[in-house]
């Protein structure tokens with residue numbers, strides 16, 4: 001009896017000791033993270049013509065370095081926080097701002113355009129993060145605020161005003177992906193956290209006007225982004241995907257009547273000389289009648 005008991009206890013002890021380790025080693029939970037990068041929200045960037053036009057702006061080569069530094073800081077923080085893979089989508093001005101020479105070797109770079117109507121994002125990702133995004137058109141105190149192009153005045157989704165940040169938060173949300181962090185100016189942080197109050201924000205600059213303001217040094221901005229990305233990844237489970245239930249109406253008001261020539265088809269309606277409405281059964285369906293993300 002004693003012998004039998006000792007034998008069983010040994011087996012039980014072995015099972016308790018080794019089974020969880022073997023299970024974890026064989027089936028690690030993948031945590032893929034998608035970063036969307038833009039340039040106007042990066043530290044030190046305040047002037048579109050001088051800094052943001054690829055290979056034409058006199059300060060563009062410096063801007064690319066600033067962008068790469070911020071993106072790489074985010075990648076490091078995400079990996080420290082538990083991400084298993086990071087894909088960086090270079091989403092400014094055609095997507096040739098980041099170089100494979102400069103990108104963190106642990107990340108995968110998605111460049112060029114188009115990649116897909118939903119930016120290459122799919123439901124296999126565990127989280128999305130924004131680096132260098134900017135506030136929506138017309139934002140008071142925002143640095144270089146705009147919504148996709150300079151001739152869009154306002155965009156509403158079911159009556160809620162959105163810009164590029166909101167569009168991406170909602171896109172990810174419909175795919176079941178939480179938006180966990182943004183790095184940008186104070187106005188972009190505010191815009192993000194209205195939609196995702198529990199999301200992290202690395203505020204790297206503050207606008208004094210649309211084309212001027214106060215910026216952290218590049219080193220300080222990268223240190224802040226690194227820390228916030230790590231925290232955001234560690235707190236991933238606390239952020240819920242932004243979801244809209246029911247049909248969606250996207251209303252877009254241009255600055256002039258010289259609007260793009262949208263095809264009048266089911267779900268597309270012109271309200272006046274510069275305002276269009278795009279309707280769909282869900283957010284992605286409605287938005288894609290307006291444009292890709």
Ligand SMILES: [Zn+2]
Nearest residue numbers: 038039040092
């Ligand atoms: Zn941009």
